[in-house]
Amino acid sequence: MKITTIALAGNPNSGKTTAFNALTGARQHVGNYPGITVDKKEGRVRLDGREVHIIDLPGTYSLTAYTQEELVARSYVVDERPDVVVDVLNSAALERNLYLAVQFLEMGVPVALGLNMMDEARKQGIEIDVARLSRTLGVPVRETVARSGEGVKELLQDAVEFGDSRSKQPWTPLEISYGADIDPVLRAMTARIESEKFLDKYPARWVAIKYIEGDEEMMRLGRDAGPLALELEAQVKEVADHLQSTLNTYPEAVIADYRYGFIASVLRDGVVKRRDEMTDRI
């Protein structure tokens, strides 16, 4: 029987564990990731005659390497290559929650979005154009209320189907523009990383972005991987010095700004409506 593996990701308190429990019921197992204290929860569910394994990843706001949780989440996705990542978002704080989703999209792993806490969002007058959001990002999007189970099974079905349709394709990373100071360096670094097959279990552009973000774990892995590491570090230093002297800022901040800019552009054009705004207009 074909087994589909799904990693549940999302910001802390977005409702991952609630969704996980709704899906797996008693069929779950709690263990540990080797060497650290972060819980590893796994569950199984039967769906339309197939077996789906679900891993409840620790909650994270980002995929940098600042916390054990972030490292666990990204290592799991890169090393274990789940068929799909289901990102559970708090719909009442969609913009902030999409920051993590965008990073999974940049990694290229197939992602399905669960817009959770829709009961709360509705109470606040928030309406989301799910079809438009799905079209813009190119991934399945489903509204859910994990606490009551609304939409959770449908989210799982969407995710499994999406995983199937993407299973024979290589990961296709989303490419965001990071502006005139960073894009050329990013392109050059990506080309070098690709041609050297450097850290090639990660997508090349993603490695380059992590370097520019000053990701210490990536740089540590890079130094073990070969001499290209020093060249990349030098390129990053050059762009960092330039940003410091011209804009008094640093690469990581620019990357975050452009990511939020990308999210804002996605949410513009009617993806999110506030009912009070709508009635104001009438």
Ligand code: GDP
């Ligand atoms: P996690 O940190 O992502 O695993 O989040 P939890 O599953 O632990 O949920 C955090 C809190 O949000 C709990 O109190 C849940 O009962 C609540 N919660 C989860 N899903 C929903 C939802 O769809 N609507 C509402 N109103 N609360 C929810």
Ligand code: MG
């Ligand atoms: Mg949890």
